[in-house]
Amino acid sequence: MHHSVTTNLSNGSAAFTVDPSLYPLDALYGAAYVFIDRCFVFLEKNAQGHVVVSLAPKKGPADQPTLEKWAGEFSNELLSCAWRHQIAANNKQALEQVTSLALAGAMGPPSLDDLSNFDFSSQPLEDPLGIAMSWEEKYKKKPKP
């Protein structure tokens, strides 16, 4: 196992110590979440500031091969999440554009019913800076008090 992730297979659970300077916390959460249907996942912080992850069986004891499988898969998932986190940040604009195109394309243009049901009073359409006001209206002389 990589030295930044140490594994303890005693006590019937797989325990990891993850160095947060190598793995973003978001990646750690992402990897941990993938395992919650298979086992209980506990996250703690130790004295060195490292994150201790424990994977414990939900029912009865887990055998050594199962714990080793969880440990290996967790490490792979953690690496995958960490790299995907970085890729998503790097390619954010392209990913957002393609997603918007795909969802807008699937939905099609708004219908008249959509427009009639649209809430035009919502906050983003209010105009606190007066951008939608005419020049004359915005800069007209104010009456003297």
Added chain:
Amino acid sequence: MTDLISLAPKLDTSSQAFFRFRNIPNTTKTLITNYEGFYALLSKEEFERFATGTIEPNTPLHQRLSENNFLRATYDSKRAADRLWSRRQMLAQGPNLHMLVVTLRCNESCVYCHASRATMDRVDTDMSKETAEKAIDLILQSPNPNLTIEFQGGEPLVAFDVVKHAIQYANEKNKKAGKQLEFTMVTNMSLMDEEKLKFLLENRVQLCTSIDGPEHLHDLQRKLPRAPGGDGVGRKDGAHATAVKWIKRINEEWQKMGLDPTLYRVEALLTTTRDALPLWKEIVDTYVDLGCRALFLRPVDPFGWAEKTERKVEYPREEYLQFYKNVVDYMIELNAKGVQVLERYAAIFLSKFFGRDPNFLDLRSPAGAGIGALAYNYDGRVFSSDEGRMLHEMGDSSFEIGHVATSTYKELVGHPTVRSEVLASNLDGQPDCVNCTYNPYCGTQTAHNHKKFGTVFGRTRESTLCSVHKGIQDYLFERLAAEDPKVLDIFQKWTTNRPRTHFLQPTTPA
């Protein structure tokens, strides 16, 4: 082998435009591809000149790289945008494929059944006519001008009255919607009769069946009761003989209708099991003897019974890839002798290499779940993919996005699950895929990833889908790298798409 690390200090970014590279196994060639999807196969010496920025102008290599947008000095933004749009235009169109599971009941019992079929007495798994109507009302709201409604099961002929009603209702409603509408049916043929056939022919329904290869293999994997049993249907033929009888009959009927017999044939699908692997030649011969022009070598998926029978039907993907090569090598031999038969994966990938994207839903980025296809279960539940529906039948409803009775069309395609799947299947956000030379041609499946890894993103390097996709593309580029004119001509023919306009429903304005 070419190693970019040794070339790195010499990389001249004023010369090369963006590229990814891969050494093609069993050749001395290096493949380069760019973001928009052009490719070039280079010898070791050519690649070194490219990577070190020492290609002389006015040479054939310079011209070849320039034509494919690999050089900054001659980079043509418009050509790049056109090529990229040819791959992405399907995103602007909305779902084209709509799968109606009209029943889960099926009279055949298949060792790898992905659909979690129900026994013939489970009439509670039949779709009601009202549910079918509501599904069709939603389908016709898709902005896509071309819609295909695919009747699936179970075995759709079990609920033929629902199929008939759905076709009649869709055609009636389409008078107002004005879509280019097609119907297809995936059937084992065993419950076909004259009356049903007459209706299907008259209503231009495209028919597709399963053939697992030679009779002994097909009947081993697909059990059809021969004696009258619980389903009340007795017959002397097994599953293979029954399917073959109707394939021949339907092909003859289409010919009698004056349709081109080289174009209008019953399509057949293969599910590749472990027992199929050594029978690659017999499988091709069976398809050719049946007059089938295409064979789709689909590996077995981890859905339905295939999960329970994994130890019997599964295999390492290296063995599948050897099987794949054996089949396609043999098909190329047959084509050279004038026999027209192609492999579907090859045709899809080659079309993408050559810049003609066929919009196959599982091999695109983002994938088609929810934005290219929707699946409507017998009980009205709607899923973003058929695989998602299969998972629901296995107890996991992660991909359920609504119900025909309560959901609007826009609620379905705008569902958070669909959004997640669009993001997760974009290869530009996937580890490994983002740097893969095959990025412009490939795709991933969120439901498959969810089943295998517990996350819609999956882990590419551990995915059997990835090993299959990479292996097939390696093989195809190996054949392209050999530059055999006969093979290149055959590959070009495999990518020629001749539209089957007979299957379009006549449109009569309301």
